[in-house]
Amino acid sequence: MSYRIELASSARAACRSAWCKTTGEKIQKGELRLGVFVTVGEHQAYQWRHWNCVTPQVMENIKKSLDNLPDDLDGYSELDADKQQEVAKALEDGHISDDVYKGDVSLNRLGAKKPRASKTKKEGKAEKQETAKEEAADEETGKEKSEKPVAAATVAGSKRSAEALADEAKPEADEPTIVKRGRGRPKKEEGSTTAKTEKANKPSAPKESKPPLPDGVKRGRGRPRKNPEVVSPPKDPGAPKRGRGRPRKEDSDPTKVTKPKPPAPANGEKRSRGRPRKVQEE
Numbered sequence: 700m701s702y703r704i705e706l707a708s709s710a711r712a713a714c715r716s717a718w719c720k721t722t723g724e725k726i727q728k729g730e731l732r733l734g735v736f737v738t739v740g741e742h743q744a745y746q747w748r749h750w751n752c753v754t755p756q757v758m759e760n761i762k763k764s765l766d767n768l769p770d771d772l773d774g775y776s777e778l779d780a781d782k783q784q785e786v787a788k789a790l791e792d793g794h795i796s797d798d799v800y801k802g803d804v805s806l807n808r809l810g811a812k813k814p815r816a817s818k819t820k821k822e823g824k825a826e827k828q829e830t831a832k833e834e835a836a837d838e839e840t841g842k843e844k845s846e847k848p849v850a851a852a853t854v855a856g857s858k859r860s861a862e863a864l865a866d867e868a869k870p871e872a873d874e875p876t877i878v879k880r881g882r883g884r885p886k887k888e889e890g891s892t893t894a895k896t897e898k899a900n901k902p903s904a905p906k907e908s909k910p911p912l913p914d915g916v917k918r919g920r921g922r923p924r925k926n927p928e929v930v931s932p933p934k935d936p937g938a939p940k941r942g943r944g945r946p947r948k949e950d951s952d953p954t955k956v957t958k959p960k961p962p963a964p965a966n967g968e969k970r971s972r973g974r975p976r977k978v979q980e981e
Contacts, residue, residue, distance in 0.1 A: 701736040702761055703773040716752035718802055751801045755794045755809040
């Protein structure tokens, strides 16, 4: 793994340290930065961070990968004398100076770990004793921890009176059950069923017999006619058939003269098509 130190040529690179990631702080142009050359898939690039954000663990990794420090560090020879002196001192100490270190100063040493926020033994013991007392009291009263007596149920800022609390403590009276209305047609009462059975047991009146039809006439299907005695006479087979459509109206005007049809041609000649020509009288 190769390292490079230089002055930032632009303000586009973001710092890879944890505290700069949360704030979104970028490395400004001209600031001293340290880059680690990494390979991600098919891409190779430097990951930059402020020189003042370099942790003691990164310093240890630089010492392990480079033998002759600080001359073997890429870009060290391009820095001015002041920057070279600052970098050489930090590499020799193994950490950045506490005055300029951007992270937690208590962690600016190799092997330093963040202390856990744990309770003291006394606090833990007192808390256990309190919980044991509460459990014993709950067992005696036969109630759960979350339940409290009505007399002691006072909420801060509430304006409920003692009468309201007493009313709540009283057992609830039996409320009338509400019968939900079912879907569909409602059931009939018993009286209607008895009336129905009586109607079914009632003897029915005798049915009237149908009058006989004359000879040669068949009874048609469907509802019978109102006057079955009136029967239409049978049709004459030799009578001409009635044509379809509306019948023609006879000429009621006697003055109207109808044109006679022209005579048929003689000697077997065919009549020409179209309207006949008018004969001019001499």
